[in-house]
Amino acid sequence: MVSVTLNEVRKAYAGHPVIHGIDLEIRSGEFLVLVGPSGCGKSTLLRMIAGLEEITDGTIAIGDRIVNDLSASQRNLSMVFQSYALYPHMSVRKNLAFGLGNLRMARPEIERRVAEAARILQIEELLERKPRQLSGGQKQRVAIGRAIVREPQLFLFDEPLSNLDAELRVQMRVELASLYNRLGTTMIYVTHDQTEAMTMATRIAVLNKGRLEQVGTPFELYNHPRNLFVASFIGSPKMNLLQAEVGADGRAELAGLGHLTLPAGITTRGKITLGVRPEHLVPGGSDGDLELPGKVSLVEYLGSEVFLYVLLSTGQTVLAQAPGNAPFRKDDPITLALRSDDIHLFDAAGLRLERAQA
Amino acid sequence: MEKFFRRNFAGYAFLAPWLIGFFLLALGPIVASLYLSFTKYNIVRPPQWIGLDNYFYMFQFDDRFKKALQVTFTFVVISVPAKLIFALAVAMALDKGVRAIGWYRALFYLPSILGGSIAVAILWRQLFDYNGVINAVVRWFGIDGPYWLSDPRYSLWTLIVLAAWQFGSPMLIFLAGLRAIPNDLYEAAEIDAAGPVRKFFAITVPLLAPVIFFNLVLQMIEAFKSFSGAFVISGGAGAPLDSLLFFTVYLYNEAFQFLRMGYASALAWVLLLIIALFTAIAFWTSKYWVHYENERG
Ligand SMILES: Nc1ncnc2c1ncn2[C@@H]1O[C@H](COP(=O)(O)OP(=O)(O)O)[C@@H](O)[C@H]1O
Ligand SMILES: [Mg+2]
Numbered sequence: 001m002v003s004v005t006l007n008e009v010r011k012a013y014a015g016h017p018v019i020h021g022i023d024l025e026i027r028s029g030e031f032l033v034l035v036g037p038s039g040c041g042k043s044t045l046l047r048m049i050a051g052l053e054e055i056t057d058g059t060i061a062i063g064d065r066i067v068n069d070l071s072a073s074q075r076n077l078s079m080v081f082q083s084y085a086l087y088p089h090m091s092v093r094k095n096l097a098f099g100l101g102n103l104r105m106a107r108p109e110i111e112r113r114v115a116e117a118a119r120i121l122q123i124e125e126l127l128e129r130k131p132r133q134l135s136g137g138q139k140q141r142v143a144i145g146r147a148i149v150r151e152p153q154l155f156l157f158d159e160p161l162s163n164l165d166a167e168l169r170v171q172m173r174v175e176l177a178s179l180y181n182r183l184g185t186t187m188i189y190v191t192h193d194q195t196e197a198m199t200m201a202t203r204i205a206v207l208n209k210g211r212l213e214q215v216g217t218p219f220e221l222y223n224h225p226r227n228l229f230v231a232s233f234i235g236s237p238k239m240n241l242l243q244a245e246v247g248a249d250g251r252a253e254l255a256g257l258g259h260l261t262l263p264a265g266i267t268t269r270g271k272i273t274l275g276v277r278p279e280h281l282v283p284g285g286s287d288g289d290l291e292l293p294g295k296v297s298l299v300e301y302l303g304s305e306v307f308l309y310v311l312l313s314t315g316q317t318v319l320a321q322a323p324g325n326a327p328f329r330k331d332d333p334i335t336l337a338l339r340s341d342d343i344h345l346f347d348a349a350g351l352r353l354e355r356a357q358a
Numbered sequence: 359m360e361k362f363f364r365r366n367f368a369g370y371a372f373l374a375p376w377l378i379g380f381f382l383l384a385l386g387p388i389v390a391s392l393y394l395s396f397t398k399y400n401i402v403r404p405p406q407w408i409g410l411d412n413y414f415y416m417f418q419f420d421d422r423f424k425k426a427l428q429v430t431f432t433f434v435v436i437s438v439p440a441k442l443i444f445a446l447a448v449a450m451a452l453d454k455g456v457r458a459i460g461w462y463r464a465l466f467y468l469p470s471i472l473g474g475s476i477a478v479a480i481l482w483r484q485l486f487d488y489n490g491v492i493n494a495v496v497r498w499f500g501i502d503g504p505y506w507l508s509d510p511r512y513s514l515w516t517l518i519v520l521a522a523w524q525f526g527s528p529m530l531i532f533l534a535g536l537r538a539i540p541n542d543l544y545e546a547a548e549i550d551a552a553g554p555v556r557k558f559f560a561i562t563v564p565l566l567a568p569v570i571f572f573n574l575v576l577q578m579i580e581a582f583k584s585f586s587g588a589f590v591i592s593g594g595a596g597a598p599l600d601s602l603l604f605f606t607v608y609l610y611n612e613a614f615q616f617l618r619m620g621y622a623s624a625l626a627w628v629l630l631l632i633i634a635l636f637t638a639i640a641f642w643t644s645k646y647w648v649h650y651e652n653e654r655g
Contacts, residue, residue, distance in 0.1 A: 052545050073551035085542040089564040089649050098560070099550030146550075 001186055002026040002153040004049060004167035011044050018044055021058065021209045031187045035197040042159055042190040045169040045207070049188065050156050052077050062154060079113050082162055084139045086131040092142050092179040093127040096149050124133040137168045147195035148183070157189040161196065173199055194234050198222070206230050218323035228350035229273045238306060239344070240281065240318040242274040256314040260290045263340055265356025268347055275344035281320035281336040283308060283328060288337025292318070296332045310334055395624035400617045408439035412624035423625070425600050426608040432514060433604065434581040437521040442573055450530035468526070477592035483507060486516050507591055510601035517602065520587050528573040535569035536562070567648040575640050580631050605629055
């Protein structure tokens with residue numbers, strides 16, 4: 001187990017900056033998920049930590065050793081690639097043993113570790129097969145197996161589940177989480193899927209266009225997003241955003257929808273954005289601080305719950321969540337109630353407006 | 359039958375030029391040469407059937423035939439690996455290096471286009487002449503260069519160098535093969551603590567094996583058939599001292615100098631069988647060292 005410290009890390013490809021000075025401390029034994037939209041630089045950052053990509057500027061330390069000038073193999077880490085990158089001409093056993101052989105480990109020790117990894121990942125009966133004879137899920141396990149036989153101090157994952165079908169992805173998510181609990185090794189996990197991030201991470205770092213937007217626990221990110229980007233990136237379905245204008249009296253006017261008294265401590269005037277998660281828009285509610293009239297335009301029934309797409313009188317569509325037995329149908333008129341305690345407020349620049357602590 | 363033909367007439371019409379060419383220019387001569395190899399035929403008089411005599415003579419009494427085999431085998435065994443290793447080395451350098459390499463590729467391919475031609479063979483002869491450019495360079499270092507072409511100890515080596523210099527086409531095929539190896543395998547190997555040598559032998563060679571095999575067979579066939587360089591440099595007769603008596607040169611001599619068409623046809627068929635045999639051996643051994651990615655099993 002080891003910590004990883006990024007200090008003002010930058011990366012430019014042929015003069016084009018793609019990572020703009022990242023400071024990040026990954027604690028020893030932490031499962032950190034690096035999440036962000038595709039193309040934001042997650043892989044680049046991970047590959048710099050791995051030693052596969054040169055660091056343009058800044059330093060990366062693993063433990064208390066600065067690793068900028070160390071090769072990938074000297075950093076004592078393992079990496080699982082999105083494509084799995086299994087050696088196609090080697091059996092599963094050889095795939096697992098390859099790295100250990102290169103480290104000139106003794107035969108019996110290699111065999112012990114391969115057997116152990118195969119047992120943990122339940123791939124014992126696949127050991128003599130070639131990668132092309134494996135299903136996607138089995139390849140994934142072998143790739144993870146190849147990472148764990150090294151018994152490294154740090155695991156890196158680059159979108160390891162994105163080539164799997166939905167069901168398998170959920171299953172592997174659980175298995176990765178339990179693997180983490182069993183090994184307790186520091187893990188850095190890259191994904192564009194916020195659900196993966198929320199379910200597995202001890203902490204999440206949200207990356208956007210080569211910059212860190214926020215770092216925190218899943219709870220912090222969901223309940224206290226620092227800006228509009230994080231607010232709409234984290235959470236599925238997405239947070240509803242409503243435009244408003246705060247007048248001199250300190251009340252927010254939502255054009256065509258009414259007024260809302262803002263929580264204590266908010267002193268901003270002018271344009272703001274209100275964020276409301278679907279579960280905080282209560283269909284048919286009457287005890288809210290603001291009621292939004294509209295019409296149901298689409299019903300998504302998921303069994304235990306139902307998502308209602310509601311067309312407001314302003315022409316904007318918002319999403320509300322209701323219990324599965326809620327009696328709404330398409331084209332029903334509806335009123336959505338929201339409480340000012342549940343809303344997130346962002347200023348004109350998209351930064352979170354903190355309310356007074358109760 | 360008639361219906362079938364009428365329906366497919368257009369197809370056969372389009373095929374006709376090729377079919378006519380094939381029967382007239384390829385299959386016809388092949389069959390004719392097989393027949394002639396069992397005859398004595400000097401163009402002037404009609405062919406005279408002598409059964410297997412040409413073949414018996416070849417294997418029992420013909421010392422120049424043996425010499426030609428020896429020269430050709432030496433050439434194949436040395437020039438093919440040399441050319442392939444050289445081609446792979448250049449392909450790897452190009453694959454690693456500059457990516458916008460259209461010009462470089464053309465430049466490297468040029469020798470292969472030119473290399474087979476008579477003009478380059480003549481150029482080569484002048485370069486390696488005792489008073490040629492090569493010896494002029496060697497002389498700067500205070501060495502008196504040998505008679506590269508007229509000394510039987512060196513003449514074959516000069517031709518081997520000429521052959522290896524025509525590495526362009528296998529190089530391009532290697533380059534395409536190298537590009538097809540996913541880069542993340544090298545990255546995985548890098549993390550797995552594999553050095554450059556280990557990466558080469560554990561990743562590049564096995565994944566390139568089908569391409570290596572393809573190039574090997576192609577180049578081997580080409581080397582067995584190689585003619586123009588030896589013909590020009592040896593003055594058409596395999597000189598000096600038959601050291602450049604390539605099989606094809608010997609065959610040419612028998613056919614067009616001594617007008618022993620029947621015997622030359624037999625030589626051609628022996629060469630064909632030798633090439634077929636070696637190709638078959640290559641295919642047969644390939645299942646032990648060539649693994650195709652899409653193969654089941
Ligand atoms: N080798 C490269 N050369 C040039 N640009 C690159 C290279 N690799 C990545 N990029 C660019 O850097 C940005 C970040 O890429 P990447 O880290 O792969 O994103 P992510 O993994 O978040 O999808 C992208 O805009 C991509 O086009
Ligand atoms: Mg990526």
